[in-house]
Amino acid sequence: MKRQTIWGLALTASFASAAMAEIAPGDVVYDEYGAVAQSLTGQPGDPARGAEIVSNKSKGNCVACHQVSALPDVPFQGNIGPALDGAGDRWSEAQLRGIVADAKKTFEGTIMPSFYKTGPYIRPGDGFTGKAPKGDLPPLLSAQEVEDVVAYLMTLKE
Amino acid sequence: MKIRTLAGSVALVALTGMATWADPAEDKLVINGEIEMITHTEKAPDYIEGLSEQYSGWHFRDADTRDMERDDFDNPGMLAVDAAKEVWNTADGTEGKSCASCHGEPESLRGVRAVMPKFNEAKGEMYTLEMYINDCRTERMGAEAWGWNDADMVNMTALISYVSRGIPMNVAIDGPAAPYWEKGKEMYYTRYGQLELSCANCHEDNYGNYIRADHLSQGQINGFPTYRLKNARLNSIHSRFKGCIRDTRAETFKEGSPEFIALEVYVASRGNGLSVEGPSVRN
Numbered sequence: 063m064k065r066q067t068i069w070g071l072a073l074t075a076s077f078a079s080a081a082m083a084e085i086a087p088g089d090v091v092y093d094e095y096g097a098v099a100q101s102l103t104g105q106p107g108d109p110a111r112g113a114e115i116v117s118n119k120s121k122g123n124c125v126a127c128h129q130v131s132a133l134p135d136v137p138f139q140g141n142i143g144p145a146l147d148g149a150g151d152r153w154s155e156a157q158l159r160g161i162v163a164d165a166k167k168t169f170e171g172t173i174m175p176s177f178y179k180t181g182p183y184i185r186p187g188d189g190f191t192g193k194a195p196k197g198d199l200p201p202l203l204s205a206q207e208v209e210d211v212v213a214y215l216m217t218l219k220e
Numbered sequence: 221m222k223i224r225t226l227a228g229s230v231a232l233v234a235l236t237g238m239a240t241w242a243d244p245a246e247d248k249l250v251i252n253g254e255i256e257m258i259t260h261t262e263k264a265p266d267y268i269e270g271l272s273e274q275y276s277g278w279h280f281r282d283a284d285t286r287d288m289e290r291d292d293f294d295n296p297g298m299l300a301v302d303a304a305k306e307v308w309n310t311a312d313g314t315e316g317k318s319c320a321s322c323h324g325e326p327e328s329l330r331g332v333r334a335v336m337p338k339f340n341e342a343k344g345e346m347y348t349l350e351m352y353i354n355d356c357r358t359e360r361m362g363a364e365a366w367g368w369n370d371a372d373m374v375n376m377t378a379l380i381s382y383v384s385r386g387i388p389m390n391v392a393i394d395g396p397a398a399p400y401w402e403k404g405k406e407m408y409y410t411r412y413g414q415l416e417l418s419c420a421n422c423h424e425d426n427y428g429n430y431i432r433a434d435h436l437s438q439g440q441i442n443g444f445p446t447y448r449l450k451n452a453r454l455n456s457i458h459s460r461f462k463g464c465i466r467d468t469r470a471e472t473f474k475e476g477s478p479e480f481i482a483l484e485v486y487v488a489s490r491g492n493g494l495s496v497e498g499p500s501v502r503n
Contacts, residue, residue, distance in 0.1 A: 119432075126432040138433035142426050173425065175415045185471045186414050192466035199414060 084205040087163075087180045096168030097156040102178070102205035112214025115207050116146075122177065122203060122211055132218060143174060148220035158215045162208050177203040177211075243428050244279035244437075245286065249497075252292055255386045257495040267393065268490050270424040276494050277437035277446075280427070281503055285449065288501040297378055297447035297499025300371075300454050304379035307372060313363025319376075322360060326383050333377075333384040333496050337485050339396040346400045346481050349377050350456070368475035374454045378445050381498030388495055389442050391488040404486025407479060413470025419487075422464075439464070440491040441484070443500030450503055457484055 085102045092098055115122040117136040125133065127142035149158065161168050163178035178201045188195040203211065249257040259276035278286060288294045308319045308326055323329060333349060340347040347355075353376055354365040366373035393401040408419045422431065423439030430436070445454040458475035461483060465472045473479040 123432070138430070140430045140432050142429050142431055173417065173421045175417075183414055183416065183470075184410055185412050185465075187466065187468075187470045187472070190466055190469060192462065192470075192472040194471040202414065 087178050087201050090163055090178065092160055092164070092167045093156075095157075095160075096164070096166075097154070097160040098163055099156045101209060102159070102163070103209050105206060105209065107206075107209035107211070107213025109210070109214040109217050111207075112210035112212070115203065115211050116214060121207070124211075127174070130218070146215065146218055148218060150216040150218045151220055153215075155212060155216055158212045159208065162203070162211050162215070175202060177201060178205065178208050244275045245281075245283070247279065247286060249276075249278055249286070249289065251290060251385065257386055257497060258388055259494065259497070261493045265489070265492050270420060271438065271490065274440070274491060274494055275427070275438050276491075276497060276500075277440055277443055277502060278497065278500060280435045280437040281501070285501055285503050289497075295447065295499065295501055296452075297445070297454055297501065298382075300375040300378040300445075300447075300499060301382045303371075304375040307376065308379065311361075313357065313361035315360065315362040317361045319356065322356070326379055329380050330383045331387055333381045333498070334387045334390050335392065337391065337400075337481060337488065339392070339400075341396075346397065346485060348457075348476075348481060348484060349380060350476070353377070353380075369456055369459055371453075374445050374456050377456065378454055378499040381445065381496055384496040385498075386495050388493050389488060389491045391485065391492055393485070393489045397485060400482045400485045401489060403479075403482040404484070407483045408486055411468075412465055413468030415468045415470075417468040419464065438490070439487065440494060441487050442491040442494040443497040443502070445498050446500050446502045448502050454499055457487075461487075 085100065090098055090102065091100065113133065116124040116130065117133055119126075124130075124146070125136050125139045127140045129139040129141060129145040129147070130136070131145070131147050133139075153161070157168070161174075164176040165172050165174035166176055180199060180201055183199075186195055186199055187193060244260075249259045251257060257276075257278075259278050261274045264271035264274045278289060288296070292298045305326065311318045311321070319326075336349045336352075337346050339345070340351075343355075350366075350368055350373060353373065357363040358365050366376075391397075411418045411421065419439060422436050427436050427438045441457050441460075444457045444460070446460070447454050456475065458477075458480045461480050462472045462475065
């Protein structure tokens with residue numbers, strides 16, 4: 063997206079010593095293995111909110127594909143992807159941020175959706191309505207929601 | 221894949237107490253104790269590179285749902301077949317004709333469903349069963365075309381499937397069908413929508429696995445129209461395609477669109493060798 067605008071904003075913000083501006087989906091810097099070192103918001107993630115996003119059908123719905131033993135009350139956990147138990151041991155925070163933001167940069171061609179991306183998509187729809195969207199689509203998760211999910215994943219230790 | 225599936229399903233049972241197994245059920249379908257159905261083949265046709273064996277969606281449903289299909293008295297889709305039999309014999313339109321006026325008994329159409337969609341030489345385009353039915357209505361009966369998902373239409377496709385039950389699907393993919401098949405194949409592997417999921421992501425790479433509560437099948441269409449317990453009615457092939465594409469957060473195509481006709485040719489060919497099973501029961 064508009065790289066200059068965003069950097070401009072970030073710059074202004076830091077000059078004004080306010081909270082750091084969010085990194086827009088198009089400006090996230092991935093390393094060659096798909097990890098993202100810098101927080102998308104500069105704010106610490108909230109693991110409790112992260113757990114909700116992971117479980118919630120209309121949010122991350124990560125449990126559609128992954129099992130999480132730490133969430134025994136969430137029914138019908140899928141098994142398309144590996145169980146997330148121990149993800150916080152296997153991966154660093156930067157790697158997890160990269161996987162949640164755009165897993166295709168870590169696992170080439172993976173079925174896992176890219177949660178912090180705004181396209182390009184083939185025939186994107188307006189949510190689950192089957193209709194074309196009216197304007198630009200926001201990413202599936204907001205920057206802070208990604209940080210919350212990453213914070214939750216970091217708590218998954220074995 | 222199998223190892224992951226097994227490990228996964230054990231964990232799933234432990235987690236949720238669900239007494240389900242992730243692999244397709246080992247079971248055999250004989251309807252009314254007499255019609256032997258081919259619901260599994262050891263080998264998919266060579267032109268389906270991504271499948272080694274084929275399974276009807278029946279194998280992925282639970283035991284109660286599978287049982288409903290074994291006996292026509294328990295299959296709610298049979299009500300639609302009965303309704304269609306009546307319509308079959310009822311004159312409609314300016315010509316004062318019914319289906320029976322030209323075709324006699326519905327059984328005269330045995331085998332038709334197994335080769336649909338089929339290239340219509342006279343019209344010079346690919347035709348689905350719905351399109352043939354509507355041509356009869358508009359051109360031979362002088363009646364109005366039915367909508368793709370009208371109850372009359374879906375019921376009539378159920379009747380025409382019913383008289384072909386057991387016959388293996390055998391859709392042509394060569395000659396004039398080839399360009400449709402190619403286009404359908406391309407669609408099958410296209411990752412649509414904001415979730416960027418293709419048909420193959422779910423029904424080729426992950427059949428047997430669970431996506432949330434859903435046990436993924438191969439997405440075969442030999443069982444259509446399907447009576448779904450979830451919406452308690454018969455569902456057409458194109459409405460199922462629409463639902464699956466919608467679930468990828470995509471803009472769907474319309475029933476009867478050139479895209480869905482091409483996709484139907486390709487998906488039907490993935491099931492060549494499986495018995496016509498409609499009206500089947502799914503959840």
